[in-house]
Amino acid sequence: MPEELPAVLIMGVLITLGSILGLLSEKVNFPRIVIYILVGVVFSPDLLGGLFNFSTEGWSPVITDIALGIIAYIIGSEINPSDLKKEEGIVTVTVIGQSLGVLLFVGLGLWGLSKIYPFHEISFYHALIFGAVATATAPAATLGIIEEYKAKGKLTNTLLGIIAVDDAIGIIFFTLILGMGAEGSFSGSILEGITEVGGSLLLGTGLGIVLGILGKFLEKEELRLATIIGFIFLVFGISSLLGLSLLLSCMTLGFVSVLFYQKKQAEWLLPLQHIEELVFLFFFTLAGIQFEIHSFLDSMLLVLLYVFLRVLGKYSGAYTGMYLIRTEKKTRHLLGLCLFPQAGVAIGLAIRAGNQPGFEETGALLLNVILGSTILFELITPFVTRFALREAGEIETKAKKDTE
Numbered sequence: 242m243p244e245e246l247p248a249v250l251i252m253g254v255l256i257t258l259g260s261i262l263g264l265l266s267e268k269v270n271f272p273r274i275v276i277y278i279l280v281g282v283v284f285s286p287d288l289l290g291g292l293f294n295f296s297t298e299g300w301s302p303v304i305t306d307i308a309l310g311i312i313a314y315i316i317g318s319e320i321n322p323s324d325l326k327k328e329e330g331i332v333t334v335t336v337i338g339q340s341l342g343v344l345l346f347v348g349l350g351l352w353g354l355s356k357i358y359p360f361h362e363i364s365f366y367h368a369l370i371f372g373a374v375a376t377a378t379a380p381a382a383t384l385g386i387i388e389e390y391k392a393k394g395k396l397t398n399t400l401l402g403i404i405a406v407d408d409a410i411g412i413i414f415f416t417l418i419l420g421m422g423a424e425g426s427f428s429g430s431i432l433e434g435i436t437e438v439g440g441s442l443l444l445g446t447g448l449g450i451v452l453g454i455l456g457k458f459l460e461k462e463e464l465r466l467a468t469i470i471g472f473i474f475l476v477f478g479i480s481s482l483l484g485l486s487l488l489l490s491c492m493t494l495g496f497v498s499v500l501f502y503q504k505k506q507a508e509w510l511l512p513l514q515h516i517e518e519l520v521f522l523f524f525f526t527l528a529g530i531q532f533e534i535h536s537f538l539d540s541m542l543l544v545l546l547y548v549f550l551r552v553l554g555k556y557s558g559a560y561t562g563m564y565l566i567r568t569e570k571k572t573r574h575l576l577g578l579c580l581f582p583q584a585g586v587a588i589g590l591a592i593r594a595g596n597q598p599g600f601e602e603t604g605a606l607l608l609n610v611i612l613g614s615t616i617l618f619e620l621i622t623p624f625v626t627r628f629a630l631r632e633a634g635e636i637e638t639k640a641k642k643d644t645e
Contacts, residue, residue, distance in 0.1 A: 246293065246294050246295060246296070248297070248300045251284075251295055251297060252523075254284070255280060255281070255284070255522070255523075255526045255527075256519070256522060256523075258280050259276070259277050259280045259522045259526050260522065262276045262280060263276050263277065263518075263522070273521075274521065274525055274584050274615075274619055275615075275616050275619045275620060277521065277522050277525035277526050277529065278525050278526070278528065278529040278532075278612060278615065278616060279529065279616075280526050280529060281525065281526035281527060281528060281529020281530040281531075281532065282529040282530075282532045282534075282612075283529075284526075284529075284530055285529065285530050285531070285532045285533070285534070286530075286533075287532075287533060287534040287535060288534065290530060295530070297527060297530055301527045301530070302596075304523060304527065305523075305524060305527050305528070305592060306477065306487060307473075307474070307477065308520045308521075308523045308524035308527075309487065309488065309491075309524060309589040309592070310473050310474075310476065310477045310487055310488075310491040311470070311473055311491075311513075311516075311520045312520060312521070312524060312586075312589070313487070313488045313489075313490075313491035313492040313495070313586070313589075314469070314473050314491045314492065314494055314495040314513075315495060315510075315513055315517060315520075316408055316492055316495065316586070317409075317445075317491065317492035317493060317494065317495025317496040317497075317499075318495035318496065318498065318499045318509065318510055318513070319495075319510065320406065320495075320496050320499075322500070330566060331399050331402075331563060331566065331568055331572075332399060332402035332403055332406070334562035334563065334565060334566050335399070335403055335559045335562045335563055335576065336403055336406055336407055336410055336562075337410070337562060338558040338559055338560075338561050338562025338563070338565075339376075339403075339407075339554070339555050339556075339558035339559040339562065339577070339580055340376045340407070340410050340411060340414060340558065341558055342553075342554040342555060342556075342557050342558020342559070342561065343372060343375045343376045343551055343554035343555055343558060344369070344372040344373060344375075344376060344414060344554070345372070345554065345558075346372075346550045346551070346553050346554030346557070346558075347368075347371055347372040347375040347547060347550045347551050347554055348368045348369040348371060348372025348373070349368070349372075350546070350550040350554075351363055351368045351371055351372075351543075351546065351547065351550065352364075352365050352368035352369075354546060355368070361540060361543050361606070363603075366418075366421060367600070367603045367607075369418050369421075370415075370418060370419065370594055370600075370603075370607065371547065371607060371610070372418075372554075373411065373414045373415040373418045373419075373590070374411075374415060374587050374590045374591055374594065374607065374611060375547070375550075375551045375554070375583075375587070376407075376410065376411035376414055376415075377407070377408050377411035377412070377415075377583065377586040377587040377590060378403075378404055378407045378408065378411070378555075378580055378581075378582055378583065379582040379583050379584035379586070379587070379618075379619075383400065383404050383579060383582055383626055386623055386626045386627050386630065387400070387401070387630070391636075392630045392635045392636050393635055394633060394634065394635035395572060395633075395635075396571075396572055396575060396576060396579075396629070396630065396633040396635055397630065397633075397635050399572065399576060400576065400579050403576075403580065404580075407580075408492070408586045409489070409492055411586065411590075412486060412488045412489045412492065412586070412590070413438050413489065415590050415593075415594075416437050416438050416441075416486045416489065417435065417438065419593075419594065419597065437484065437485055437486055438486065438489065440483060440485045441480065441485040441486040441489035441490040441493065442489065442490075442493050444476060444479060444480065444483075444485060444490045444493075444494075445476065445489065445490045445491065445492065445493025445494040445496075445497060446493055446497050448472055448475060448476055448494055449493060449494045449495070449496065449497025449498040449500075449501065450497055450498075450501050451472075452468070452469070452472045452494065452497075452498040452501075453497065453498040453499065453500060453501025453502045454501055455468065456468075456498065456501075456502045456509060457502070462511060462512045462515075463512070465509070465512045466512035466513065466515065466516070469498075469512065469513065472494060472498075473491055473494065476490045476491050476494050477491070487593075488586070488589060488590070488593070524588075524589075525588070528588050528592065528608075528612065529612065531592075531605075531608055531612075532608075532609060532612050533605065533609055536605065536606060536609045537609045537612075537613050540606060540609060540610060541613075543606075543610055544609075544610050544613045544614055544617075547610050547614055548614050548617055548618070551581075551583075551614070552581060555577055555580045555581055556577035556578070556580075557577070558577075559576055559577040559580060560573050560574075560576075560577050563576065571632075571633060572633070575629040575630075575632055575633050576629070578625050578626065578628070578629040579625075579626045579629050579630070581618055581621075581622040581625060581626075582618055582619065582622045582623075582626070583611070583614065583615050583618045583619075584615055584618075584619060587611050587615065588608070588611055588612065588615060591604070591607045591608040591610075591611040591612075592608060594607055595607065595608055
């Protein structure tokens with residue numbers, strides 16, 4: 242056997258195995274994202290990856306970044322302004338409340354607990370990075386439940402608005418806090434973070450306008466797909482050159498391009514559906530390959546604390562925000578239960594943090610914590626979200642359907 246298997250062979254194994262197991266997971270109603278991560282974990286260096294020389298160090302970072310850019314574009318393009326307008330006030334305070342809640346509970350909680358009981362050495366800055374990553378919510382899991390059960394009502398409308406902008410707020414928090422670790426003065430670091438956020442928004446907006454206007458001339462789906470991918474690559478390259486946020490730039494590109502596309506949003510998004518699953522498969526399996534079993538086992542307490550503190554932060558932050566504007570009690574009690582899913586964006590932020598100079602060691606720990614907690618969240622949260630929507634009376638029960 243050669244010292245290192247060809248990259249094409251490794252990708253072939255991951256895609257084939259991931260797609261087959263992903264297909265089987267649908268039969269038993271198991272989250273495909275978790276399957277993709279587990280396939281990657283199986284071929285991590287601590288397991289079969291070490292046995293079969295599955296080395297991805299030379300090529301996986303570029304593919305992971307490209308996949309992350311496409312995922313960010315898809316998230317941005319699926320933001321529906323009408324969902325934001327329906328419950329605009331509640332959406333604003335809830336997004337801010339739950340983001341600050343997570344930042345405080347996870348960031349300050351992990352830092353404080355590490356001082357009281359030294360299960361891991363976590364600096365204040367690194368703890369804030371944990372908190373910033375924890376703010377991101379996975380929209381796919383929530384949207385899946387809403388669409389599967391045809392949920393409709395005030396809670397559903399509010400939830401759609403929140404998940405539309407939640408990741409953008411999380412990315413902005415992450416970018417600003419990451420900037421705090423840059424060399425130089427504190428004020429200079431914050432200014433650098435603000436500049437990165439502003440530059441990313443401007444880049445995504447400018448190219449998004451061009452892409453949206455250009456879209457009316459692209460009648461064929463295959464041409465529209467090629468053009469969208471080309472613009473994502475442009476944003477990727479310019480962001481890298483200028484030191485901007487790839488995630489925020491691509492998310493803004495997706496949102497603005499749909500706004501300036503003169504036809505229906507669903508028509509614009511149709512070409513992406515052909516490659517969406519492949520992108521997810523690549524991203525999550527390659528993320529799983531970076532999983533370190535020994536590091537995860539050593540940090541099991543940290544994973545459980547992270548999950549507990551993130552749940553507390555999401556729920557209490559959302560509840561407090563809605564309480565301040567006197568939202569009805571039922572919505573206050575139930576909405577926070579729908580904000581726990583965690584997947585692609587959080588993993589992407591963890592990977593980006595690990596690439597920061599001086600953060601490599603803690604970045605590896607962060608990624609393992611995020612991967613481990615993502616599996617837990619993806620297994621549990623769909624049932625919690627379904628319970629909340631059913632308690633709100635926005636999911637029709639089987640008995641009711643049968644009587645109609």
